[in-house]
Amino acid sequence: MNKKHLIKKNIRNFFHKIGETRDNNLGKEHSWIINFSISIISVLLATFIKFKLDPFIDLTEAPFLIFFASIVVSSWFGGFKAGLIATILSAIVVDYFFLSSSQTLLFNSKHNFLDAVFISLGVLISWLNSELLFTMRKTRDLSMVLKKERDVLEVIMENTEAGLVYLDSQFNFLRVNSAYAKNCKMSKKELIGKNHFGLFPNEENEEIFKKVRDTGVAIEFRAKPFMYKYQPWRGITYWDWTLVPIKSHGGKVKELVFSVMDVTEQKLAEDALFELNKKISNVLESITDAFFALDDKWHFTYLNTQTEEVFRKKRQELLGKNIWKVFPKANTSTFYRKSHEAIKMHKSFEFEQFYAPLKKWFDIRIYPAKEGLSVYWHDVTERRELDDRKNEFISIASHELKTPLTTIKAYAQIIKNRLEKFGEKESIIFLSKMETQIKRLTRLVEDLLDVSRIESGILNMIKEPLNLDKLVADTIDDLQKISYTHKILKEGKIQGKVLADKVNIGRVLINIISNAIKYSPNSDKVIVKVSEEKGTAIISVRDFGIGILKQDQKRIFERFFRVKEKQGKFSGFGLGLYISSRIIDQHKGKIWVKSEKGKGSTFYFLLPLIINKN
Amino acid sequence: MKNINDKKIWVIDDDNSILEVMKIVLEDAGYNVWTISDIELFNKQLKIEHPDLILLDIWMSEKDGCEISKDLKSKDSTKNIPIILVSALSDYKKIVKESNANGLLKKPFDVNELLKIVKKYLNG
Numbered sequence: 001m002n003k004k005h006l007i008k009k010n011i012r013n014f015f016h017k018i019g020e021t022r023d024n025n026l027g028k029e030h031s032w033i034i035n036f037s038i039s040i041i042s043v044l045l046a047t048f049i050k051f052k053l054d055p056f057i058d059l060t061e062a063p064f065l066i067f068f069a070s071i072v073v074s075s076w077f078g079g080f081k082a083g084l085i086a087t088i089l090s091a092i093v094v095d096y097f098f099l100s101s102s103q104t105l106l107f108n109s110k111h112n113f114l115d116a117v118f119i120s121l122g123v124l125i126s127w128l129n130s131e132l133l134f135t136m137r138k139t140r141d142l143s144m145v146l147k148k149e150r151d152v153l154e155v156i157m158e159n160t161e162a163g164l165v166y167l168d169s170q171f172n173f174l175r176v177n178s179a180y181a182k183n184c185k186m187s188k189k190e191l192i193g194k195n196h197f198g199l200f201p202n203e204e205n206e207e208i209f210k211k212v213r214d215t216g217v218a219i220e221f222r223a224k225p226f227m228y229k230y231q232p233w234r235g236i237t238y239w240d241w242t243l244v245p246i247k248s249h250g251g252k253v254k255e256l257v258f259s260v261m262d263v264t265e266q267k268l269a270e271d272a273l274f275e276l277n278k279k280i281s282n283v284l285e286s287i288t289d290a291f292f293a294l295d296d297k298w299h300f301t302y303l304n305t306q307t308e309e310v311f312r313k314k315r316q317e318l319l320g321k322n323i324w325k326v327f328p329k330a331n332t333s334t335f336y337r338k339s340h341e342a343i344k345m346h347k348s349f350e351f352e353q354f355y356a357p358l359k360k361w362f363d364i365r366i367y368p369a370k371e372g373l374s375v376y377w378h379d380v381t382e383r384r385e386l387d388d389r390k391n392e393f394i395s396i397a398s399h400e401l402k403t404p405l406t407t408i409k410a411y412a413q414i415i416k417n418r419l420e421k422f423g424e425k426e427s428i429i430f431l432s433k434m435e436t437q438i439k440r441l442t443r444l445v446e447d448l449l450d451v452s453r454i455e456s457g458i459l460n461m462i463k464e465p466l467n468l469d470k471l472v473a474d475t476i477d478d479l480q481k482i483s484y485t486h487k488i489l490k491e492g493k494i495q496g497k498v499l500a501d502k503v504n505i506g507r508v509l510i511n512i513i514s515n516a517i518k519y520s521p522n523s524d525k526v527i528v529k530v531s532e533e534k535g536t537a538i539i540s541v542r543d544f545g546i547g548i549l550k551q552d553q554k555r556i557f558e559r560f561f562r563v564k565e566k567q568g569k570f571s572g573f574g575l576g577l578y579i580s581s582r583i584i585d586q587h588k589g590k591i592w593v594k595s596e597k598g599k600g601s602t603f604y605f606l607l608p609l610i611i612n613k614n
Numbered sequence: 615m616k617n618i619n620d621k622k623i624w625v626i627d628d629d630n631s632i633l634e635v636m637k638i639v640l641e642d643a644g645y646n647v648w649t650i651s652d653i654e655l656f657n658k659q660l661k662i663e664h665p666d667l668i669l670l671d672i673w674m675s676e677k678d679g680c681e682i683s684k685d686l687k688s689k690d691s692t693k694n695i696p697i698i699l700v701s702a703l704s705d706y707k708k709i710v711k712e713s714n715a716n717g718l719l720k721k722p723f724d725v726n727e728l729l730k731i732v733k734k735y736l737n738g
Contacts, residue, residue, distance in 0.1 A: 395703060399673050402702035403629050406722035410635040413725035414642070442722055 008073040031281035035078035041224040042070035047093050050114035064094055064118045064161045071122045073357065083126020090122065091115050150580045169213055171196040171206075174255065183262055185231065196258075201229050209243060213253045218244040238267035244505055288378060295372040296343070297601050298322045310358070312377070316325040329357065335364060339373055342366045349592045352380060403444045409438045447575040451559065453584045461501040461586055465610055469494040471502060475509040479517075486517045491529040494537045496609040504583045504605075508591075512541045520545025536589075536606040544600040553593050580605075621736050622663075625649045625661050626656055626679070627700070629669035636669065639725050640732065667735055669719070672701040672709060683713035693738055696735040 046067045053066070075083025095115065157164050163180030165173060173191045181188045184199070189197070197206045205226070212219050221244045228234050241260040281302075284291050290306035300318045308315055319325060330336055338349045348367045355362055357382040361384040364377040416431040453460075455589035476488045498505075516526040525542040531538050547555060548563060555561045562574035584591040584605050595601035623645050625636045633649035640647045648665070650656045668686070672679035679699060686692040699713060702721040712719050717731055 127699050188703070228736040399702045403632060403720040406702075408727055409637060409722045410728075414635070414638055417642075417725070436724070 032081070035074075035082035036085060038078040039070075039074045039082045041094060042073045043086055043089040045092065046070035046098070048290065049406055050098070064090065064114070067094060067118075068121070068125065071125050072129060073531060075126040076133065079133060080126050080130035084123065085131060087119055087122025087126060091119055094118070106259065118151040134201045163262075165196075165260070167196060167256045167258055169208055169254055169256070171256070173220040180260065183234065183260065192472070199230075202226065209256070212243045212245055213256060216245050216247060216251070216253050223263050228506055234263075234383065237262060238264045260308050261596060287376075289376045290378060291374070291376050292318075293369065293372060293374050294323060294339075298324055298372075300326075301372065304377075310377075335366075338364075339366050339375070342368045352384070390452070390455075394449055397452075398445075401449075403441075405438065405442055405445065409435070409442075412438060441479065447579060448576060450579050451575055454579065461504060463499045463584075463587070466502055466505065466580060468498050468499045468500070468505070468539070468607065469530060472509060472528060472539060475506055475513065476528060479513050483517055485524065487525045488513060488517075489525060489527045491527060494529045494530045494532055494535065496532060498537055498587075498607040499610055500587050500607060501583075505587070508537075508580040508583050508605065511580050512605075515576065516543035516545070516603070518600070519543060523600070532609065533606075535609050535611065538606045539600050542600065542602040547597040547599050548595040548601055549597055551562050553595055556593065557591065616670070620646060621667070622646045622648065622665040623667045623732065623736075624656070624659075624665040624670065625669045626653075626682070627669075629652060629671070632700075638729070639728060643729055643732075645732070653682070660692065664692065666695075668695055668697045668731060669732075670697055670699055670715070672699050672703060672713075680709060680713040680715075683715045687714040698731055698735060 030176065043266040046069060050066050067086075070090060071083050071086045072089070072313045074086035125560055157175075158179075160177070161179055163183045164177045165180050166175035168174055172193060172195050176188055176191050178188065181191060184191065185200075192261075196209070210217060211217075218284040218351045222240050223238045224241065225236050226239055227236055239260050240263050241258065244259075246255040246257060248254045281304075284302070284304045288306070290304065290310050292303035292307045292329040294302045295301050299320050299322055302322075303311075303315060303318055311318070311475040313326075324336070325330055334351060334353050338351060341347065342349055346368045348365065352361055352363050354360070360379055362377045363380045364375065367374045367376075412434050416428055416435070419431065420425050473490060473493075476490055480488050513526060519528070520543040525544070527540075529540045529542070552561075552563050556563065557577050557580075560574050561578070581591050584607070588608050589605055589607040591603070591605040593601055593603050623640055625633055625640070625647060627633050627649070628651050630651065633651060637647045637649050648659075650659070650690060657725055659672075670679045670683055679701075683699060686695060686697060694720050696717075697713075697715040698717040698720045699709060699715045700717055700723070701709060703709065709715075716735055719728060
């Protein structure tokens with residue numbers, strides 16, 4: 001059993017080996033030793049077979065016949081050269097053993113013809129066999145290359161996001177990749193063999209396909225809209241696609257390669273972005289401000305029409321250009337400094353700057369953006385000029401009103417001094433009253449001018465560390481000297497200092513204390529209380545007078561506001577508290593009132609204390 | 615030391631009523647007063663003699679008092695003459711700083727204030 005099995009196995013192995021040898025034979029050329037050996041072995045084998053067959057078959061007339069087989073085998077396995085060797089060997093062997101009766105190597109002329117025919121046939125067989133071998137080898141190589149190419153192509157086709165389609169000239173699907181099938185929301189099987197326009201009818205595209213097929217010229221589209229007739233729920237889809245014709249040798253288009261990419265999402269996002277940009281630029285165009293944007297290398301990335309007008313340059317001249325190269329004179333400007341600071345510190349700035357080339361003032365706002373700066377600006381020349389005129393007017397008014405006042409005041413004092421020498425007591429009282437009224441008039445003029453200054457934003461403050469406690473005490477002393485009806489009491493103490501303008505804070509104190517006296521005619525005292533609380537100095541002035549109605553309490557700090565029922569009895573423009581509140585505002589402080597009708601009022605104001613670093 | 619009557623005060627203003635009243639007040643106090651509203655005349659006289667004190671209006675129609683003050687203070691020959699600016703403007707601290715003047719009197723002033731400041735700079 002085992003023996004039988006072994007023989008079977010050996011036979012199988014033998015044939016397998018032969019097959020392998022043949023395959024190897026196709027793959028490479030043997031060395032001459034192997035070729036030679038193959039020839040000798042095959043000729044020997046043929047000789048052996050010839051001897052063995054002789055008793056059974058008479059081959060005397062055609063002794064070469066069996067040797068053709070050895071030539072075939074040799075040239076099959078060893079190529080042309082091996083075949084040639086086998087031919088010569090066979091001729092010698094046949095001549096020696098089978099043709100000459102004397103078994104000699106000497107050629108007999110009788111057999112020469114037969115030998116020549118045999119050798120010619122042997123050469124021909126060898127040549128044919130080797131050619132066949134060569135062709136088979138080539139064919140196998142080619143088929144291997146083709147197989148490899150096909151594999152690579154398959155990998156490429158299946159691993160791309162683009163849909164790839166191979167169509168015949170009638171636009172039937174020959175081959176599609178998974179991406180394409182997915183785009184169509186169908187399976188590959190459903191597509192193969194079907195007609196493209198049968199499944200996805202579209203007259204326009206069909207025309208395009210036909211044109212490519214007929215002209216042989218490829219075509220390409222970007223974001224071309226497409227509507228699936230049988231999948232209307234998909235709406236309009238957008239595709240990048242190319243159609244490339246494959247030509248046969250005759251130049252006729254036999255097949256087409258169609259590649260498509262669904263760009264619907266990108267297209268919609270782009271459209272949305274475009275719309276948004278359009279909206280933004282519409283907004284930027286419609287605002288009255290000039291606007292421009294710079295990137296982190298100071299290049300213009302956007303500018304609106306207003307900016308074009310102010311710069312007197314066209315958009316095209318500026319976009320992409322470095323601002324400091326376009327306007328080299330700006331390198332020393334506040335704008336230059338502030339924009340560098342804005343980027344460095346990521347901080348926005350607003351300021352006014354005079355731009356000499358245009359002789360104009362601009363209000364400039366700089367905002368640091370993610371990649372650069374946004375700059376809004378507008379012409380404020382007119383306002384600046386108006387401010388200048390206003391300032392000038394205030395100066396003139398101040399001068400013109402105060403000059404006659406100065407003269408009147410001085411003459412009144414001169415007369416008073418002279419009358420004192422003559423002891424004209426009654427006249428002196430009249431002149432004192434006149435002086436009081438002059439002082440009042442002076443105060444009113446000052447107040448009016450101050451309001452104008454506040455309105456123009458030119459109420460100048462000279463802030464210095466100020467001992468507020470001492471200022472309160474001094475002010476109380478001064479006011480006490482001219483107040484005969486009220487006792488002004490100071491309570492509490494402030495240790496710290498405030499950063500403040502002494503003259504103006506003094507005016508606030510005078511104002512509030514004078515008001516307290518003025519509006520408490522039936523009382524005899526005013527209490528000024530000072531204290532420190534949470535980093536602030538608080539000053540309160542309390543009177544026991546007529547008080548202020550709740551609804552009036554907020555409005556008393558407004559300009560020209562006067563409590564109605566007081567108007568008859570008390571003089572003034574109603575400017576004192578307005579000026580006071582503006583002065584306190586400019587010190588980053590706070591001013592307010594608590595009051596009860598008929599019981600009196602308490603005015604408060606607070607100022608931030610200077611933080612002691614120690 | 616000079617007698618009070620020998621102290622020469624020049625008052626410069628373009629408003630005659632101010633000049634007049636100042637002259638009365640200062641002469642009453644015993645000073646030797648010269649009032650001028652013409653700057654050229656002032657400059658001419660300055661080449662001949664120097665006063666002991668100048669009272670100078672800041673805002674005159676012809677010339678800015680600040681400029682005159684700065685001018686006088688920059689020249690060696692006149693820099694020692696005390697100058698008091700007389701002003702109706704409010705930001706006087708700035709003005710004094712810019713003009714290099716010695717003192718400032720705010721309009722409308724008190725007669726006693728005027729005499730006090732004049733006395734201060736004449737003695738100093």
